[in-house]
Amino acid sequence: MAGNTYANMLAALDNAAAKLGLREEEYSFLRTPEREVKGSFPVKMDDGHTEIFEGYRIQHSSMRGPCKGGIRFHPETDEDEVKSLAAWMSFKCAVANIPYGGGKGGVTVDPAKLSKAELERLTRAYVKLITPVIGPKQDIPAPDVNTNAQIMGWIVDEYSKLTGEFTPAVVTGKPLSLGGSLGRPAATGRGILFTAREMYKRLGKSLKGATVAVQGFGNVGSVAAQLLYREGCKVVGISYAFGALYCEDGLNIDEIISTGYQADLTGYNAEGVKHITNEELLTLSVDILVPAALENAITEKNVDTINAGLIVEGANGPINAAADAVLQEKGITVVPDILANSGGVIVSYFEWVQDLQCYFWSEEEVNSKLERQISEAFAAVYNTAKENNVPMRIGAYMVAVARIVEAAKLRGYVG
Numbered sequence: 461m462a463g464n465t466y467a468n469m470l471a472a473l474d475n476a477a478a479k480l481g482l483r484e485e486e487y488s489f490l491r492t493p494e495r496e497v498k499g500s501f502p503v504k505m506d507d508g509h510t511e512i513f514e515g516y517r518i519q520h521s522s523m524r525g526p527c528k529g530g531i532r533f534h535p536e537t538d539e540d541e542v543k544s545l546a547a548w549m550s551f552k553c554a555v556a557n558i559p560y561g562g563g564k565g566g567v568t569v570d571p572a573k574l575s576k577a578e579l580e581r582l583t584r585a586y587v588k589l590i591t592p593v594i595g596p597k598q599d600i601p602a603p604d605v606n607t608n609a610q611i612m613g614w615i616v617d618e619y620s621k622l623t624g625e626f627t628p629a630v631v632t633g634k635p636l637s638l639g640g641s642l643g644r645p646a647a648t649g650r651g652i653l654f655t656a657r658e659m660y661k662r663l664g665k666s667l668k669g670a671t672v673a674v675q676g677f678g679n680v681g682s683v684a685a686q687l688l689y690r691e692g693c694k695v696v697g698i699s700y701a702f703g704a705l706y707c708e709d710g711l712n713i714d715e716i717i718s719t720g721y722q723a724d725l726t727g728y729n730a731e732g733v734k735h736i737t738n739e740e741l742l743t744l745s746v747d748i749l750v751p752a753a754l755e756n757a758i759t760e761k762n763v764d765t766i767n768a769g770l771i772v773e774g775a776n777g778p779i780n781a782a783a784d785a786v787l788q789e790k791g792i793t794v795v796p797d798i799l800a801n802s803g804g805v806i807v808s809y810f811e812w813v814q815d816l817q818c819y820f821w822s823e824e825e826v827n828s829k830l831e832r833q834i835s836e837a838f839a840a841v842y843n844t845a846k847e848n849n850v851p852m853r854i855g856a857y858m859v860a861v862a863r864i865v866e867a868a869k870l871r872g873y874v875g
């Protein structure tokens with residue numbers, strides 16, 4: 461993945477640690493991952509030839525509990541990216557105050573080029589690579605970019621076969637019939653709604669009538685756009701892989717989703733709707749911008765064109781450190797990824813708890829517990845940022861680092 465995302469993570473970590481008054485030896489264990497598994501594995505393709513793929517599982521920290529974090533299938537996935545994503549998971553779980561550390565996995569592959577059978581074989585081969593280091597009490601994967609409930613189902617099956625025990629709690633984001641949780645597919649997008657609402661409450665404003673642009677119309681972006689639309693926001697722009705839609709009077713998100721063409725909206729037409737580019741989407745003058753695609757969407761190259769009042773980070777790492785500094789100067793508030801998109805991992809935690817109890821909750825119960833958990837996380841971050849006069853990203857890192865270092869002290873690792 462282009463851009464040095466790990467350096468961005470370190471910049472925020474060092475900044476937060478300095479604000480907390482930590483000595484380097486008290487938090488330096490967070491600068492490097494605990495364990496990195498990297499390997500290659502062969503996969504037989506449908507036409508009979510064999511291809512070699514590279515995969516990773518990187519465990520950043522298990523100080524507060526088992527590692528937790530998704531698995532990404534993407535052609536540009538590399539070690540730097542997975543390392544950064546793993547670290548962000550440790551901070552995200554600490555901010556959310558759920559009993560996990562952080563990890564992340566990835567396979568360098570374009571899954572759009574694979575048949576379903578090839579995707580299944582690749583997933584199973586990857587599970588063989590990581591089985592020695594995952595487990596319900598060690599490290600619990602989940603979906604991320606280009607992975608979904610079906611892939612999690614194959615992971616449950618392969619892991620259960622390899623270990624000889626049916627183990628749904630080894631992974632979250634599963635299909636319901638394999639121990640998944642109600643509310644999990646929409647949880648990250650729902651968390652975006654909750655954090656945007658909490659921010660607006662603090663500003664003394666209501667979301668009704670607020671203009672919104674959402675970059676990315678996948679699992680996070682489409683749900684966030686839909687829930688914000690249903691909350692009364694005017695969603696004027698959404699983008700997908702090849703372009704974006706714009707409508708001054710607001711797009712009908714329910715209708716767009718009902719077309720079933722979420723991945724490619726090139727053919728979508730409705731009154732007042734214009735097709736614009738992905739780059740133009742980011743420059744729209746809106747109250748709220750939700751970058752919900754990949755990391756480094758906003759960098760020093762395009763930050764000057766950003767025209768939003770508030771940015772709520774749906775993706776992990778969509779703003780690099782240089783752009784962050786410019787946004788701060790301009791007075792644009794950013795609700796950071798490790799808070800804003802934590803709804804997914806919070807409901808993953810609920811799924812894991814349900815699996816371990818073999819007792820399942822209603823969707824209302826899941827959603828209301830999510831709202832409570834993420835609102836508490838929001839308050840902790842917001843208050844820390846206010847008290848220390850720092851941006852919310854640094855406030856979030858301060859909350860996270862303080863909690864992880866406290867665990868490290870109690871476990872006897874530092875002073």
Ligand code: GLU
Nearest residue numbers: 529530602604804805808
């Ligand atoms: N991939 C999601 C994230 O980045 C969810 C992780 C999880 O549920 O473990 O937060």
